[in-house]
Amino acid sequence: GAVVSQHPSRVICKSGTSVKIECRSLDFQATTMFWYRQFPKQSLMLMATSNEGSKATYEQGVEKDKFLINHASLTLSTLTVTSAHPEDSSFYICSAQGGQSTDTQYFGPGTRLTVL
Amino acid sequence: GQQLNQSPQSMFIQEGEDVSMNCTSSSIFNTWLWYKQDPGEGPVLLIALYKAGELTSNGRLTAQFGITRKDSFLNISASIPSDVGIYFCAGRSGGYGNKLVFGAGTILRVKS
Numbered sequence: 398g399a400v401v402s403q404h405p406s407r408v409i410c411k412s413g414t415s416v417k418i419e420c421r422s423l424d425f426q427a428t429t430m431f432w433y434r435q436f437p438k439q440s441l442m443l444m445a446t447s448n449e450g451s452k453a454t455y456e457q458g459v460e461k462d463k464f465l466i467n468h469a470s471l472t473l474s475t476l477t478v479t480s481a482h483p484e485d486s487s488f489y490i491c492s493a494q495g496g497q498s499t500d501t502q503y504f505g506p507g508t509r510l511t512v513l
Numbered sequence: 514g515q516q517l518n519q520s521p522q523s524m525f526i527q528e529g530e531d532v533s534m535n536c537t538s539s540s541i542f543n544t545w546l547w548y549k550q551d552p553g554e555g556p557v558l559l560i561a562l563y564k565a566g567e568l569t570s571n572g573r574l575t576a577q578f579g580i581t582r583k584d585s586f587l588n589i590s591a592s593i594p595s596d597v598g599i600y601f602c603a604g605r606s607g608g609y610g611n612k613l614v615f616g617a618g619t620i621l622r623v624k625s
Contacts, residue, residue, distance in 0.1 A: 399558075401555075403555075431612065431613075439617075439618075440601065440615045440616065440617050440618050441556070441601070441615050443612055443613075446612055488553075490555045490556070492555075501544070501546055501558060501561050502546075502558075502603075502613060503558060504548070504555035504556045504557070504558075505555050506554055506555045507553070507554060507555045509553070
């Protein structure tokens with residue numbers, strides 16, 4: 398149980414284009430999903446928290462107009478990197494959490510974004 | 514803001530040895546989690562701790578939620594080559610909707 402998938406696993410795009418990353422909870426309903434960014438040899442940096450049906454809460458310093466998050470259902474959240482630039486190249490990881498007080502975060506396998 | 518100090522930063526040990534790593538916090542947490550991350554993959558949950566003083570095992574792994582609620586340790590017994598990876602501790606201070614605070618990670622390398 399508690400499987401989270403991400404798609405795509407890798408994406409290469411040209412500078413200026415937008416990229417959408419999907420995060421799905423496969424065997425449970427995720428009331429909350431989190432999006433992280435990870436640079437090489439560093440820890441996970443939380444970008445935003447999203448609850449199903451409501452606007453995402455962004456961490457300080459994260460541009461909400463650049464990183465669009467949609468959590469339209471209890472099993473799907475999407476992160477769209479708009480007008481991507483080379484500095485947006487990174488490893489993006491989502492996590493999903495159910496609605497119980499003891500539920501914890503289960504992570505997806507990550508998406509490697511390379512912007513040329 | 515909340516910070517987690519995770520140590521050691523890296524370890525290079527002989528296969529069969531036991532491993533110990535820990536995290537300390539400047540503030541109290543209600544939940545402690547330990548994750549392992551392989552290169553190019555997302556973190557995988559190893560152990561979740563919800564009560565102060567709780568000691569939980571998962572195979573060769575044992576983790577404890579410190580009695581002060583400001584620290585946690587993870588032990589790995591009889592290490593094997595597949596234990597190689599980065600281990601992260603994470604703490605949560607509020608309810609289930611609250612975000613996790615992550616440690617910087619411990620890089621584990623095993624000599625066979």
